[in-house]
Amino acid sequence: MKNTWLILSLVLFGCGQQPPVVDDIANSSMNTVQWQGVYHGVFPCPSCEGMDTTIELLHPNDYIxxxxxxxxxxxxxxxxxxxxxxxxxxxxxxxxxxxxxxxPDHLYLLDIEHKRIIGPDAERYRVDKVKYLSQPVDS
Structure with missing residues (x-):
């Protein structure tokens, strides 16, 4: 009986639970994070030493x-x-x-299924914000 309760409690309280899905667009990154800015990092590259990448996100929905x-x-x-x-x-x-x-302070490059890239280099698929833009910039 103790084993049954242990198994039941594991199933109900954490084992296999999916992270909550944010359905509230008002609390999304688009509306709560100051996403405009300049991001920089070096992505892994199979045929070179790395892809030195700088991305600038501008208001309303532009990038360089x-x-x-x-x-x-x-x-x-x-x-x-x-x-x-x-x-x-x-x-x-x-x-x-x-x-x-x-x-809030970085972007993760995702795969085609909109999932984080996993493995030993997972954190290298990230660009960190190096400059904030205090006001929306029209291009």
Whole structure:
């Protein structure tokens, strides 16, 4: 009987529970985080030493991205475009296909299923905010 209660309590109170889904768009990153700003980091790269990446998110839904393939390509890429928020208001999708989870001080690059990349390099798929924009900037 003790084993039955132990198993039942594990099932009911934590084992296999999914994280809560934020359905309240008013409390999403889009509405509660100062997401405008400049983010920087170096993503893993299978054919180079890393992808040095800077992303600037601008109001209303514009971005500028600058990448350099470290150790292999002397020609940096710079592009600009627009992004859309997903229905939760916590994820942005750039018009070039990149998907990012928006948090107060950083962005995580997500996979095509809108999930965090896992594994030993998981934290390297993050760009940290290096500059805040105090006011919305029109482009």
């Amino acid at each position: 991205i600058h990448t350099v393939r470290l150790g292999s390509d002397p020609y940096p890429f710079q592009g600009r475009g627009t992004f859309q928020w997903d229905k939760t208001g916590n994820i942005i999708i750039l018009d070039r296909g990149h998907i990012y989870q928006v948090l």
